[in-house]
Amino acid sequence: MSALPLPPVAAFRGRGGRAVRSLAEDKLLLASGAVCVAIVALALLGPLLASGSPSRTSILEANLGSSSQHWLGTDALGRDIFTRLLYGARLSLAGPALIIAVSTVLGTGAAITAVWVGGRVERVLNRVLDVLFAFPALLFAILVVAILGTGLVAPVIALSIAYTPYMARVVRSVARRERSLPYIDACQLAGLSSWRICSRHILPNVFGVVRAQASIAFGAALIDLAAISFLGLGVSPPAAEWGLMVANGSTALLNGYPQECLAAGACIVVTVVAFNLLGERLAVRSEGRR
């Protein structure tokens, strides 16, 4: 039987065929990206913008509503909520940023190692990652706090470990697909070192999904870390941090002054939505390009 020489299948349907829209066309990506950048900028520059001190208490000005002097009102100790939110952004975002940085490096490294070495190493690593993946991060963080004591260090260490499998899983699937492509065999035949193939060929190809997953995991880590603070197991009270502010404001909320609680809660929700959306759009882009 003879057959015509077949060109690549024309893209009349199927996922791969969808054209990747240009950056400017993806309005959701641009909007969520802009919000993320704005949030990070506020966290970095916030203290310059704020007029007062985040820790200046004033019993006479306790639980004030919003006014020109206190945009979002004051908390039970008379501290300006807007100022505390701005200052709190640093602590609230730095923790998750650290967690994601560490878990991204660990997860990517573990996944590429597993896929590259294969065999028993891959099986063992996969088993460990799967067990860790199924274990709730928050519970793990509480346990580590029990051992190392309250503060920011214990939960950050715990969550860095707990988020590693989240990163490793996506990298693993992409790296496995990449590993199976013939050009990798060609690289090996050409005598390139494993290190060089992994770092120069496999790593750039997993970058797209890593970026997307890191953005989504950032939101999740922010929530977990804020929960730890809310429980009183993280940073301790005089410090300004969003999770802590929700906990702090809950008493005032029961007394009819919800402003601190809801403002801090809104900061968390808006940040998480923005980073989730950014991650989702990035994931779509990295899927589409493939």
Next chain:
Amino acid sequence: MASAPSHGSRASHRGALAAGRTLARWLVGPLVTVLVASFVISAALALAPGDPVAQLLGPRPTAAQIAVTRHELGLDRSVPVRYWDWLSGAVHGDLGFSIVHRDSVATLIGPRLGTTALLVAYAGVLILVGGVGLGILGGALRRMSPLVAAITGLGIAIPAFVAAQLLVSVFSLRLGWFPATGAGSGLADRLWHLTLPAIALAVAWAAYVAQITRTAIRDEDEREHVETARARGLTAPVVFRRHVLRNAAIPIVTISGLSIAGLIASSVVVESAFGLGGLGTLLVDSVTARDYNVVQAITVALVLVFVVVTTLIDVLHTMLDPRLRRGAERA
């Protein structure tokens, strides 16, 4: 003829082997996970900095007092021995002694277990009804899809402790429909008290489950075999039930199961937010007070529940997907 019996015994041998593998996967594996996890927890807590004896004896105890107390608490023995003692006690229901509450850990946990279990079960039902329901709606009805995506995108970003404050400020303080704190007594009263906590607990997970459900259904709907079913003249409801939903059930079950496991962890936060006297609040108090026997008992118990849940998911998964069944190789 002579080959027939040997063939039969080989087949039964293969069957026994498959059964053995299944047993290993669903019984031995999880058991080993629990044992390893409990040992790690026990060892880590034993090696943790800080001395519970100092807490117990107050300021300036004599060396003799310290030695006696350490011996009484078993702190002078090696880590494996202490684990072994704990394990053999735990099997018989003896979970040790709380140095803060000066009571046995089992009596502390007992009454609190009910509250946490009820809360998690309540939230679980909400997730299955609300999350899976919303997801099916968004997956099946194209016009609902963007709305469902928006709702779930927001819901997923609302942490349980923020949802708790919102619910309290609206439904307790403003409308007065539900109590803001407390667990109540009697089943009806407890359910009434647990309604807001259960919703707070369920919001993010339900949104997550709905998101996964919606995409699972949409993905399945685009598959070739669904097109085949349509091409054979089957009605849309039949195609949806027999092919789309049936196949999407596999990821839906997985994520629902994982969400139940995640609920157990998040319940700690919700109990704290609503002042419910459950396992979660006991855990947090014990962590703060360094009451290690309580911490150990609760975390190991949660790991146990958690491993049981994930094993059940695995079993269900195998029931739903014939490709995962052992002994079903190509023939």
Next chain:
Amino acid sequence: MTPAPTPLLELDGLRVDLRVDGALRRVIHDVSLRLGVGEAVGLVGESGSGKSITARTIMRLLPRGAEVAGDVRFGGRSVLELGARDLRRYRATDVAMIYQDPRAHLNPVRTIGDFLLEGPVHAVGASRADATEAAVALLRSVGIPDAPRRLRQYPHQLSGGLLQRVVIAAALLAEPQLILADEPTTALDVTTQEEVMAILDDQRRKRGVAMLFITHDLDLAAAVTDRLAVMYAGTVAEVGPAADLHRTALHPYTAGLLAARPSTTRVERLTTIPGRPVSAFEVGPGCVFASRCAHVEDRCRAERPALRALEDHMVACHRAEELRGALGLPAAAAR
């Protein structure tokens, strides 16, 4: 062309636009084709020439947002205007489809029995017992002897060749008048390809079912069909008798295709058609093949030739009469 007074299937000036990222994109320019009762026609062309879309249009299985002009008539009735209930009946009993990759087209979590029976039971309303009996008999006739056992198995437990036989059995089970076979052997091993093709051909002939056979393999199509329709860039370039197309080809594209087949007897450099195959949405106002044709004139670039009768062929070429006999067919001549 077709002797039957009312053809079984009639495609009349079919034009299809698909929605790609919100914009309409033309995939079929103008396809007209007739199939008589019990007749087999091969629809031949390269990937992207619009063969599969043609088949999907016949089944009304186009993706959401697609726009169709022209008409598809089955037994004189317009398929495009069928109501929901009639469309289901048409799909369930009149036309059956066989796909390229049986593994993707069978639900992996349902048994072979479920797959075979759901057509008759759920779409037609037959009793389960009757349908099972018919299915077992059909499986035997497509060369699957241990049918009762197979009915309880899952798709992943069967080889690709066996699965395609199951799909053929499922198609025949509905007792359709027309089978659309979309590259039914392309995804199979070379050794099973011929077996499966022979079974399909044999069963179809026995039952007098018409077939539209979609393939990129000219020789295979010629072996199992009565007439061939050659498609290029969303249009039908030529329709002619299958038996001697390699001698009588009138369209330069058909001739080029024939010349590009590798010979099984002589080792030589393959003749290729210059340029790359264009997609339907890329072509200009003229002949779709103009950019690659060796015999192109100004008229070819300006005006699209219509499909017209010439001898016992239909051909869409302005210069068909002049070029008759001038389209050298070296590969065919060498056979």
